[in-house]
Amino acid sequence: MNAQHRKPASGIGILGVGYFVPEGELTNADLEKIVDTTDEWIRERTGISKRHKTDAETATSDLAAGAALKAIEDAGITPTDIGLIIVGTATPDMFFPSTACLVQKALEAPQAAAFDVSAACSGFLYGLSIAENFVNSGKHEYVLVIGAETLTKIVDWSDKTTCVLFGDGAGAVVVGRVGDGRGIISSYLGSDGGMGDLLNLPAGGSRMPASEETVRNGMHYVKMQGNKLFKVAVKAMASAAVKALEDTGYTTDDLEILVTHQANQRIIDATARRIAVPPEKVYSNVEFFGNTSAASIPIALAEAKKKGILKEGMLVELVSFGGGLTWASVLLRW
Numbered sequence: 001m002n003a004q005h006r007k008p009a010s011g012i013g014i015l016g017v018g019y020f021v022p023e024g025e026l027t028n029a030d031l032e033k034i035v036d037t038t039d040e041w042i043r044e045r046t047g048i049s050k051r052h053k054t055d056a057e058t059a060t061s062d063l064a065a066g067a068a069l070k071a072i073e074d075a076g077i078t079p080t081d082i083g084l085i086i087v088g089t090a091t092p093d094m095f096f097p098s099t100a101c102l103v104q105k106a107l108e109a110p111q112a113a114a115f116d117v118s119a120a121c122s123g124f125l126y127g128l129s130i131a132e133n134f135v136n137s138g139k140h141e142y143v144l145v146i147g148a149e150t151l152t153k154i155v156d157w158s159d160k161t162t163c164v165l166f167g168d169g170a171g172a173v174v175v176g177r178v179g180d181g182r183g184i185i186s187s188y189l190g191s192d193g194g195m196g197d198l199l200n201l202p203a204g205g206s207r208m209p210a211s212e213e214t215v216r217n218g219m220h221y222v223k224m225q226g227n228k229l230f231k232v233a234v235k236a237m238a239s240a241a242v243k244a245l246e247d248t249g250y251t252t253d254d255l256e257i258l259v260t261h262q263a264n265q266r267i268i269d270a271t272a273r274r275i276a277v278p279p280e281k282v283y284s285n286v287e288f289f290g291n292t293s294a295a296s297i298p299i300a301l302a303e304a305k306k307k308g309i310l311k312e313g314m315l316v317e318l319v320s321f322g323g324g325l326t327w328a329s330v331l332l333r334w
């Protein structure tokens with residue numbers, strides 16, 4: 001396929017975007033007082049200097065609703081226009097009701113159907129792909145897709161290998177018809193349950209129900225084999241980025257902005273290098289937010305738009321990777 005035969009954009013894309021993070025911040029200096037770590041180690045190995053942290057009363061749905069209201073305003077619609085709410089999260093308020101249902105209540109959008117997507121850090125892109133299909137089928141005119149997390153609630157604050165990485169926040173988009181020549185061009189979803197043990201939260205579900213013993217053994221905290229995950233993350237995100245470009249007539253040379261899951265600056269850099277996207281085309285804010293899991297891509301999009309970096313008509317690729325393992329990519333004309 002050559003440039004004359006490029007796959008057209010679907011006309012379905014992102015009408016509005018917004019993010020919301022809690023006011024509380026945790027700097028590397030704060031972490032030095034909690035675990036045996038240093039600002040230097042965290043910056044060098046992850047690129048993170050601070051992250052946001054919710055207070056005891058705030059839950060994922062609160063952040064999700066905050067981001068949703070901003071995205072809805074940005075799209076120029078009202079909550080009662082939304083037909084479906086999808087929340088990607090690994091830190092739901094509770095098992096059920098879904099966080100999406102709690103957001104529906106908070107937004108006062110009784111007409112909307114609502115469900116969560118469980119794909120860890122890839123939850124937002126999985127949700128975006130589902131939303132495109134619902135709009136394309138004519139079932140819904142406007143679908144709200146939110147990535148929202150409070151990872152600081154499920155990390156072990158005595159484990160320096162995980163607690164320095166994560167932050168809280170939410171990002172949201174309204175998906176609908178954006179007009180010819182714009183919107184999603186292609187998307188790709190992948191997973192490998194065989195590597196699920198690299199990143200999980202073992203207890204609290206039906207395999208290992210909550211008990212005094214599980215709590216005593218810290219089995220309700222995130223468990224991660226960071227080093228192994230690092231290598232898989234780079235390979236999986238690079239390959240997912242290429243998959244979404246396949247058969248579209250576009251190559252990585254055509255990309256104007258690459259937004260990957262913000263797990264670690266070294267992972268972002270290595271992924272971009274592997275697919276030959278130069279640093280100036282890579283948007284990153286992991287330094288100030290840490291790894292916000294499913295929220296990281298929509299937060300980055302909202303921030304890039306607010307700063308005037310992300311402009312209408314740009315060719316954008318979004319790529320994620322997370323527990324499951326899961327990975328995903330979406331190519332779109334903004």
Ligand code: UT7
Binds near residue numbers: 036041121162229263
């Ligand atoms: O959202 C998707 C899921 N998460 C990820 O994608 C994370 C992927 N992994 C990573 O980002 C990196 O593997 C980490 C940042 C977690 C770790 O970096 P690394 O370069 O892979 O370090 P490592 O695990 O190989 O550990 C190197 C050393 C170890 O000490 P020894 O055994 O060499 O003496 C660790 O104990 O660094 C030590 N270490 C720390 N030292 C100070 C680990 N965490 C810390 C810390 N502060 N916070």
